[in-house]
Amino acid sequence: MSKQSKRIEALVYHAKPTPGKIKVIPTKKYASQRDLSLAYSPGVAEPCLEIDKNVDNVYKYTAKGNLVAVISNGTAVLGLGNIGPEASKPVMEGKGLLFKIFADIDVFDIEVNTENVDEFIETVKNISPTFGGINLEDIKAPEAFEIERRLKAELDIPVMHDDQHGTAIISAAALLNALELAEKKIGEIRIVVSGAGAAAISCTRLYKAFGVKKEHIVMLDSKGVIRTDRTNLTSQKAEFATNRKIDSLKEAMVDADVFIGLSMADIVTPEMLKSMAKDPIVFAMANPNPEIDYDLAIETREDIIMATGRSDHPNQVNNVLGFPFIFRGALDVRATKINEAMKMAAVKALSRLAKEPVPEQVNLAYNETRLTFGKDYIIPKPFDPRLIEEVPPAVAKAAIESGVAKAPIEDWDRYKNTLMERLGSDNKLVRMLLQRARTNPKRIVFAEADQLDVLKAAQIVYEEGVANPILLGRRDTILDLMTEIEFDVDVPILDPKSDEELERKNRYAKSYWEKRQRQGVTLYAAEQKMRERNYYAAMMVNEGDADGVVTGYSRSYPNVVKPMLELIGMADGVSRIATTNVMITQRGPMFLSDTSINIDPSAKDLARIARMTSNVAKMFGIEPVIAMTSYSNFGSSDNPRAGKVNDAVAFLHKAYPDMIVDGEVQTDFALNSEMLQDIFPFSKLAGRKVNTLIFPNLDAANITYKLLKELNKVESIGPIMMGMNKPVHILQLGASVDEIVNMSAIAVIDAQEREKRQQ
Ligand SMILES: NC(=O)C1=CN([C@@H]2O[C@H](COP(=O)(O)OP(=O)(O)OC[C@H]3O[C@@H](n4cnc5c(N)ncnc54)[C@H](OP(=O)(O)O)[C@@H]3O)[C@@H](O)[C@H]2O)C=CC1
Ligand SMILES: CC(=O)C(=O)O
Ligand SMILES: [Mg+2]
Numbered sequence: 001m002s003k004q005s006k007r008i009e010a011l012v013y014h015a016k017p018t019p020g021k022i023k024v025i026p027t028k029k030y031a032s033q034r035d036l037s038l039a040y041s042p043g044v045a046e047p048c049l050e051i052d053k054n055v056d057n058v059y060k061y062t063a064k065g066n067l068v069a070v071i072s073n074g075t076a077v078l079g080l081g082n083i084g085p086e087a088s089k090p091v092m093e094g095k096g097l098l099f100k101i102f103a104d105i106d107v108f109d110i111e112v113n114t115e116n117v118d119e120f121i122e123t124v125k126n127i128s129p130t131f132g133g134i135n136l137e138d139i140k141a142p143e144a145f146e147i148e149r150r151l152k153a154e155l156d157i158p159v160m161h162d163d164q165h166g167t168a169i170i171s172a173a174a175l176l177n178a179l180e181l182a183e184k185k186i187g188e189i190r191i192v193v194s195g196a197g198a199a200a201i202s203c204t205r206l207y208k209a210f211g212v213k214k215e216h217i218v219m220l221d222s223k224g225v226i227r228t229d230r231t232n233l234t235s236q237k238a239e240f241a242t243n244r245k246i247d248s249l250k251e252a253m254v255d256a257d258v259f260i261g262l263s264m265a266d267i268v269t270p271e272m273l274k275s276m277a278k279d280p281i282v283f284a285m286a287n288p289n290p291e292i293d294y295d296l297a298i299e300t301r302e303d304i305i306m307a308t309g310r311s312d313h314p315n316q317v318n319n320v321l322g323f324p325f326i327f328r329g330a331l332d333v334r335a336t337k338i339n340e341a342m343k344m345a346a347v348k349a350l351s352r353l354a355k356e357p358v359p360e361q362v363n364l365a366y367n368e369t370r371l372t373f374g375k376d377y378i379i380p381k382p383f384d385p386r387l388i389e390e391v392p393p394a395v396a397k398a399a400i401e402s403g404v405a406k407a408p409i410e411d412w413d414r415y416k417n418t419l420m421e422r423l424g425s426d427n428k429l430v431r432m433l434l435q436r437a438r439t440n441p442k443r444i445v446f447a448e449a450d451q452l453d454v455l456k457a458a459q460i461v462y463e464e465g466v467a468n469p470i471l472l473g474r475r476d477t478i479l480d481l482m483t484e485i486e487f488d489v490d491v492p493i494l495d496p497k498s499d500e501e502l503e504r505k506n507r508y509a510k511s512y513w514e515k516r517q518r519q520g521v522t523l524y525a526a527e528q529k530m531r532e533r534n535y536y537a538a539m540m541v542n543e544g545d546a547d548g549v550v551t552g553y554s555r556s557y558p559n560v561v562k563p564m565l566e567l568i569g570m571a572d573g574v575s576r577i578a579t580t581n582v583m584i585t586q587r588g589p590m591f592l593s594d595t596s597i598n599i600d601p602s603a604k605d606l607a608r609i610a611r612m613t614s615n616v617a618k619m620f621g622i623e624p625v626i627a628m629t630s631y632s633n634f635g636s637s638d639n640p641r642a643g644k645v646n647d648a649v650a651f652l653h654k655a656y657p658d659m660i661v662d663g664e665v666q667t668d669f670a671l672n673s674e675m676l677q678d679i680f681p682f683s684k685l686a687g688r689k690v691n692t693l694i695f696p697n698l699d700a701a702n703i704t705y706k707l708l709k710e711l712n713k714v715e716s717i718g719p720i721m722m723g724m725n726k727p728v729h730i731l732q733l734g735a736s737v738d739e740i741v742n743m744s745a746i747a748v749i750d751a752q753e754r755e756k757r758q759q
Contacts, residue, residue, distance in 0.1 A: 009463055014090060021093040022100075022109070027063075059132075059334065059407075063106060068133040068327055070095045071110045073120055076140035076163070076197060078287040079264050085111035088138055095137060095162075095323070101431075103324035103388060104422035105331065107135075117143050121150050128155050132331050135323060136161040141197040142234045158330040158338045164202035166319030166326070169343050170379065171260065171283055172206045173350035174317045177378040178305045182279040184257055186211040190277070192256045193240070194249060194291060195263030196221035201236045203260060206343070218242050218252040220263075225252060250275075257281065261291030268292035270300040278303060283317050285309040305375050314376040321380065322346060325387055329395025332415070333405035338395075345398035349391045353380045361385060361621030365432040367439030367752070383432060388419050421587070429582065429589045429620065430717065430742060437466040437748035442727075444747050445470045447537040447551035449493070450477040452485075454553050457740035459487040466741070467748050470546055472496065472533050496536040505530050508539035512567070534560055538567035541726045548727030548747035553735055557596055564728045571725045576601075578609045579719035579730075580616055581705045585712075587671070591617050591624070591692040595701045596719040596730075603647035610652060610661055610694045612722040617692055619753060626692040627670035627685055628652075628663030629700070634680055635664075645696050660684055667693065717742045727751045 014020065029035045037043050047061035059065040074088035089111050096107035108130070112123050120143075124134060134157065136148055148161040160166070179186055191212055193200050196219050204217060219226045219240040225248065226233065228241040246252055253259065253272040261268065261284040268291045273280065282297055284290030287309045294313040297306050307315035326346050330338050358371040365383045380387060393416060399405040409415045444461070448454045450473030458469040468491070471478050475495040482488065494501060506527070512535070513526035529535045533551075540546040552560040561577075570577055578594035578601075593613040598605055610626055617624035628649050632642040645664035652661050662684040669676045670690045677686040695701035708714040716739065721729050727750035729743050 021090075022096045022107070058129075064130065065132045065331060065334070066104075067106050067108065067131050068099060068135055068331075069110050069124075069127065069131045070099070070107050070135045070137055071112060071124055072137045073112045073114060073139055075115060075138070075143070077138045079289070082140060085113050091138060095135065098320050099135075099324050099327070102320070102382070103328040103392070105324060105327055115143070117146055120147055121154075124151055125154060128157060131157060132334075133157055133327050134159040135327065138163060139198065141201065142236060144198040145201070145236060152337060156336045158327065158335050160323070160326065160338045161198060161202075162319050162323045163197075163199045165206075165338070165343055166322040167199045167262065167285070168203040168206040169322045169326070169346045170319055170350065171203050171285065171317050172210060173347045173354070174283065174307055174315065174379040175207060175258070175281065176210065176347070176351045177354055177373070178258075178281045178307075181373075181375060181378065182257075182281060182305060184279070187213060188216075189257040190216045190255060191218070191258040191260065192249070192252045193217065193219040193260045193262070194267060195219075195261065195286075196226055196237045196240070197262065199285075200260070200262040201239070203262060204240055206347075207260075209340075209344075210347075214240070215243075218244065218246070218256075220249055220252065222263075224248060259283070259291075261285055263291060265289035265291065266293070268297075270296060273297060273300045273304065276301075279305065281305045283307045285317055287318075305378065307378065311382070315378050316382065317379060318382075320382050321350065321387070322391075325391035326395050328388065328419070329392035330399060332392060332407075333396045333399045333409055334407040335396075335399040335404045336406060337404050339399075339402055339404055341398040341402040342395045342404075345394040346391055349394035350380060353384070353386060353390055354378060356386075359384070359386065359621070360618075361432065364619075364621040365435050367436050383435065385420075385423065388423060389416055392419060429584060430715070432621070433717070433742065433745045433749065434464065434466055436752075437461075437745040438464065440748075440752050441465055441467050442547035442748045442751040443468045443470055443545075444744055445472055445537045445540050445546045445549045445551075446744075447472045447533045447549060448553045449473045450481065451553055452481055453735070453737050454550075454740060455481050455487065456485060456737045457744060458491075459485060460737070460741050461744045462487075462489065462491060467744050469744075470494065470540070472537055475500075494536070496531050496533050504545075505536070508536065508543060511543060512539060532563070534563045535567060538564055538728070541728070542567060547751040548729065550729050550731065550740065550744050550747050552730035552732070553740065554733070556733060557730060560730050561597065564724065564730070568728055569725045570723050574608075574612075574723040576605055576608055577721065577723035578605075578612060579721055580613045581716050581718035581720070582620070583705060583708050584715040584717070585708070587689070589620070589622060589691065591622075592701055592705050593692070593694050593722075594698065595705050596732075597698070599698045601697065603644045603651065606645065606648035606694060606696070607651045607655070609722075610648070610659075610692075611656070613692055613694065614659060614661075616720055616722060619749065622691060624660065624692045625685065625688045625690050626659065626661035626694060627665050627667070627690045628661060628694045628696075629667050629670060630664035630696055631666065633665050633669060634683070641696060648694075660688065663694075664696075717746065720746055727754065 051057045070092045072088045072092055074085040075082045077083050077088045077091055092109035096109050099105040099107045112120055114120050144161055151159045193204050217240055225246050226237050226241050228243055250272055254275045255277050257277045258281045264286050282304055284292050290308040294308050307317040309318045355373045362381055362384050363371055371377050396409055400408045444467040446454050446458045446469055449458055449471035461467040462469050471493045475493055478493050509526040509530045513521055513523045537549045541549055578598055579596040580591050580593040581595045583590045591613050594609045614624040628645050630642045630645045642664050649663050652659055673687055709716050727747045729747045731743055
């Protein structure tokens with residue numbers, strides 16, 4: 001994507017469909033008059049009085065305990081400088097979004113219109129009763145130091161200037177790991193720090209606390225090397241002034257072991273890198289563009305360990321890895337501060353996590369076969385679900401031990417469970433899916449691209465780099481719609497009904513005819529068939545002109561399945577196709593099968609459906625725990641309908657003893673592990689969290705998934721086709737744009753998986 005189109009993409013992302021990135025959602029019922037009389041006057045007076053009696057009750061009756069203020073005055077926004085409060089708002093909203101998706105913390109972003117330190121402090125103090133914590137952001141040095149120091153002293157809720165401490169924590173964890181790889185001792189390294197602002201000063205202080213020697217540090221600001229003989233240094237800069245008689249970054253870099261960039265883009269040259277010591281460690285963390293381009297640095301030195309603040313290269317050293325989890329831990333024990341012990345605990349947790357085996361889910365999200373601790377993986381990835389399990393408990397423990405926790409945790413297992421559940425209902429899986437598709441996009445045919453929603457989805461997957469769409473349908477309609485939605489790019493458009501691309505169409509017809517000429521198909525009939533979009537799309541995949549198909553938006557499911565089965569067929573060893581839907585529920589992703597194809601599957605079919613669904617769950621990086629559902633429990637009914645499910649279970653237990661599957665079981669027992677454990681302790685599901693439900697027939701599966709979708713507004717991915725010979729994915733009639741986008745990502749990943757298996 002060109003710089004210009006990235007720019008437009010970013011602007012459109014922020015502008016549409018609703019300006020900005022954050023909104024407020026009520027957490028209580030508000031449907032009836034009764035609800036409103038509780039939510040507001042008169043009912044609301046009761047919690048007011050309770051809080052008036054005891055101010056700590058504010059944590060019990062209001063959102064304070066989970067609410068963080070992200071506050072800036074816009075004086076040091078990323079590496080963009082002093083661009084003012086309004087221009088800083090997108091960054092602050094962005095932090096709000098990250099707090100929410102990574103740690104389920106709610107945020108109000110607050111942009112304050114003052115550069116005066118006293119006024120700023122007064123403003124924050126005056127609004128602090130609303131919040132459980134204060135994240136100061138993008139405030140320039142040296143004012144940032146005084147603002148943070150005074151607010152910490154004067155408020156009894158955690159205050160952290162993230163550019164200082166978040167960055168220090170993440171980069172220290174990465175530095176410790178990089179030094180381990182380079183086999184260098186922290187007490188011996190020579191380090192150059194470019195930048196002497198909020199981030200650079202705090203990072204360097206923390207490195208010193210971990211053992212870097214002061215005499216081994218050279219720090220630079222916009223005026224050059226900070227030397228002891230320079231006049232008018234701030235006290236923070238003076239802390240790191242060097243006795244060495246050098247003037248420039250170029251001189252400082254000679255024989256340095258580590259470069260820390262917290263200044264601005266493109267100030268480091270390849271020559272400077274070449275002059276560094278063996279196995280140099282370079283953290284170029286200026287945002288959005290680093291001190292030296294990642295690729296240039298890698299090309300320049302083979303032995304480099306390189307990190308940037310960006311997400312599009314390995315080793316993203318960015319405070320996003322810290323603030324959500326640090327505040328989570330601090331809020332959960334009602335810490336009055338974020339102190340050194342808590343910061344150190346976060347550093348250690350992050351550094352340790354990078355050395356542990358990476359869960360398959362993370363490999364899948366980044367399309368890596370095996371991420372392992374090494375030069376390209378010195379710090380965990382932001383999408384790693386272990387971050388919320390590991391970092392907040394470490395921070396919370398340190399808060400308790402250092403005596404700043406007002407509500408210490410007693411049951412740590414329970415706490416860890418609540419942390420996991422916090423992320424259960426978000427759309428993490430969808431993010432992972434799109435992220436993974438993006439790493440190796442495939443050519444996907446959209447067989448109904450002349451339908452507005454299908455075309456919109458094709459536009460999104462194109463612009464997000466999820467897939468390379470091929471648009472099939474009436475050319476004029478497609479072109480008109482493309483103009484309407486400003487999808488102004490050069491993607492292939494093919495119209496099966498027209499006589500364009502006759503050579504291709506004839507080729508498909510001939511190939512189709514050759515396979516079926518002894519089944520009564522004439523060449524003429526084959527040519528006619530190729531005018532039909534689904535036949536044409538299927539032939540594109542068969543002939544290797546596309547990697548997958550997404551279709552079915554405007555036709556009934558069976559009408560689309562038929563041509564796909566006829567042309568593409570089932571995969572080797574498969575005797576039945578089926579579908580599964582992934583429902584993104586409060587308790588996490590749930591696989592429901594078979595939602596679209598087999599009306600009344602036999603016991604053997606049910607076993608096959610369970611087996612195929614198990615494979616799809618693994619493709620998502622999820623270890624399947626499967627309940628074979630019914631209206632009865634473990635033989636409690638002798639009706640053949642329940643018996644069928646029981647037989648399927650018996651077959652699976654025998655053929656696949658390692659599969660975690662059991663039943664027949666009612667859905668309430670399946671979903672309530674304690675109840676199951678109490679009454680059916682012998683079950684393989686007892687004490688486990690079921691994530692896959694296999695239904696006894698199509699009625700039950702289809703009704704359940706649609707009910708969840710409509711009544712509970714549960715997001716659904718699918719129906720995902722299982723058992724086809726090629727990546728063909730069929731939408732439900734009238735699927736939404738989001739559903740089509742998700743399905744396209746599935747088609748891409750399906751194609752990626754098949755490619756991997758062939759290699
Ligand atoms: N990856 C991450 O997670 C994070 C990255 N950052 C990045 O760090 C940078 C600084 O942020 P922050 O500390 O908050 O901002 P500040 O405004 O507090 O500090 C900026 C510092 O950069 C110095 N500087 C400017 N130009 C140069 C130059 N050519 N050579 C050396 N130093 C220079 C300034 O010098 P002077 O003192 O003379 O003005 C100042 O000391 C930004 O690019 C920001 O995006 C920040 C936080 C987190
Ligand atoms: C990441 C961040 O906080 C910054 O660049 O300022
Ligand atoms: Mg910042």
